[in-house]
Amino acid sequence: MVVTGSRITRGTPGAYVPPQPDTERYPSATPNPVKRTADEPVSTLSADVDTASYANVRRFIDEGRAPPRDAVRVEEMINYFDYGYARPLSSREPFAVTTAVVAAPWSDGRQIVHVGLQGYELPASERRPLNLTFLVDVSGSMASADKLELAKRSMNLVIDRLRPEDTVAVTYYAEGAGTTLAPTPGSQKLKMRCAVESLIARGGTAGARGMTNAYEQAEANLARNRVNRILMFTDGDFNVGVTDDKRLEDYVAEKRGTGIYLSVYGFGRGTYQDARMQAISQAGNGVAGYVGDLNDARRLFGPQFDKGAFPIADDVKIQVEFNPARVAEWRLIGYETRLLNEEDFANDAVDAGEVGSGASVTALYEITPVGGPTQMGERRYLENRIGRGGGDPSGEIGFVQVRYKQPGQARSELIQQVIANRAAGRVSAQPPESTRWALAVAAFGQKLRGDPWMSADYGWDRIIDQAQGARGDDPYGDRAAFVQMVRAVETLPGRREP
Structure with a gap:
């Protein structure tokens, strides 16, 4: 007989006895809301390279249980994987920024803005x-x-x-x-x-x-x-x-x-x-x-x-400003516990995430282009601000900025880059492999968490198809293991929340 807390369970001494699941505690996080660009064009967040959520979610699924909603942090699921972003050439500017704009696979008429930061990989002599x-x-x-x-x-x-x-x-x-x-x-x-x-x-x-x-x-x-x-x-x-x-x-x-x-x-x-x-x-x-x-x-x-x-940068902050001439609405996927105020971005006294040698950070936004199927009703007395977004309304969707401090330094440095695509016509019919994989993981995390923004008919089978089409070179089998995890979710019983 094995005694665990107040429970007595039959079994061999030393055998694993599943404990009561409701003693585990997770940060409470409501999924990010949709924002009207004309009112709130700016998103600011602290960089996050943690991956704890992915491994923990996999543990629940391996045990045949659906994870609690708050255990699923979508950004940590996405950042578990390497996306092969273009690499910076020097530690003096330790990040290279990659962006892409593609169709949202789970929502007709909407698009995904993919922002990737790749950190500089320190050679052995600089560690x-x-x-x-x-x-x-x-x-x-x-x-x-x-x-x-x-x-x-x-x-x-x-x-x-x-x-x-x-x-x-x-x-x-x-x-x-x-x-x-x-x-x-x-x-x-x-x-x-x-x-x-x-x-x-x-x-x-x-x-x-x-x-x-x-x-x-x-x-x-x-x-x-x-x-x-x-x-x-x-x-x-x-x-x-x-x-x-x-x-x-x-x-x-x-x-x-x-x-x-x-x-x-x-x-x-x-x-x-x-x-x-x-x-x-x-x-x-x-x-x-x-x-x-x-x-x-x-x-x-x-x-x-x-x-x-080995750190390459401290207090790494990401800020994306959307152009209301091109983007009617937007929402950030994940990062609910990493959000910052707009004014925090330029304030070097505000703490943010550290990024280590060769690490990458990925953020995904779902946007509704101007003229698309918006989710927030039109306001009767809202002044028409279309065209006041700045930049080139025929190509500039948004503007991404990255602030960081060199390790041990008190003052931050700045990287800026435009997010653009053509104003008319469809976005790329074949997005980059890195974007397609990130979308599969993002869809899985959102659906597993029960986010309200996911289309009800976007099922596990479609997530599997999306992932299978973006596995690419998978030397350690991480992407194959992800596909198997999605397959396993289809057979799980309903979620029991603590």
Whole structure:
């Protein structure tokens, strides 16, 4: 007999027993509304390179359950994939901007504006030494193979990649907090592995004390010529000590000013606290990832680890202004928890996302061209503003701007680019492969979440067809696995919300 919380389930000792799903918590996010361009032509958002939602959604589907709506963050689903964007040539201007305008596959008469940012990939000679601190949750809730044991394997994958000039410290927290390894050079990998292996899960969860201890270790080896980063491994279940998100978020944001960033990696099921981990990682200028199995660990902590470890830009903000002479309405797909005010774009005091070496960011907008099937009724007394959009009304749909700071700098720099297509006639009948794939993933995320803007007759079969036609070169099988995940959704029972 296996005891899990207040439930008793028959089975063999050590066997996995599915926990109660309603203990998991996700950020509440209402799908973005449609905006009338004449009233609100500008969209501003913080760049997001997190992929936690994709891996977590796949975990639910693999277990035969529909994920909670708020667990589905469409932008993280889209940004899970590489789109092969054109690459920037220098770290001095670390982003290349790619745009496309195509027909919306799920809504006749509407179009999709695809905006892609590709980050500069630092050569080995430009990668600063790493000052890493592992912050490991060893509370009783982590005592399962898909939590602490998987976290240990993840840490060992990071250790595999360390150079002699890199350092790692290993800290932990349960009822209290401690350090099993002070900052140690990357040449002493056996010592690091022994420190990781010594971690055992038991007791409560003093997450706040563990965090302050981790920062103390990171500060002991702090240097401006290093990348100073804490990697937190947890299920997010802080049940002892300070657990108020705002207080932890404020503390992490304050420490961000010292040059130490915090990334959070979630593990396990049942007690997974996604909302808390999202808040903390965003305050820490880090990434948030979910590790459901060893494949996820290899993806996050193998070669792609560099995309989170070595920053190329801080406080990356994207702003798109639509031309009301060409665009009647628009809506941003996803990014509900990453929206900024228009005035935040040029305010260097406002925090935004960090982007690492070689990472890309994708944003999709659904627009209704002027004269198309608008979703908001005409206003009786609205002044006719058509033609006042600025730019060339025969070709300019919008204008994209990107603000970013070079790592460690206080003042931002600016990249600007026009979004254009011809004024008359159909948009491209065969969009770029990258756009077609992004549309398939966006359709899947929106339909899975039950967004009201999706056409009711746009079924799973059409999403599969869209994806199958855009798989292209798929060396690691990520796109093939996505198609299989969509097929699996067709057989799932109805959603049970927490």
